[in-house]
């Protein structure tokens with residue numbers, strides 16, 4: 001049974017479905033969503049960025065513990081799926097999205113598509 005992608009309305013078969021904030025999306029839309037922080041996170045991201053610039057922080061300086069944990073986990077594994085990160089750190093989909101948006105803006109983590117799978121990798125992977 002196929003479902004329509006929440007974003008582009010394309011028909012997607014079950015195996016190619018991704019969940020983004022509890023919405024079913026196709027792989028392409030998922031990648032796009034992953035690369036683009038949501039508007040509601042912009043303030044947090046900008047604050048984090050400004051704060052880091054002002055205090056001359058680099059790397060994981062000034063990140064929240066949860067953000068460091070995600071980053072370190074991804075570094076350790078080289079690449080990790082969202083599911084792996086969520087399971088390893090016991091965080092929700094929403095929480096992961098929020099933190100990944102910030103890590104992405106600090107240029108620490110990015111999404112990367114390999115075959116049928118989307119991985120989170122370090123920014124210079």
Ligand SMILES: [Zn+2]
Pocket residue numbers: 005006007008009010025026027028029030
């Ligand atoms: Zn789509």
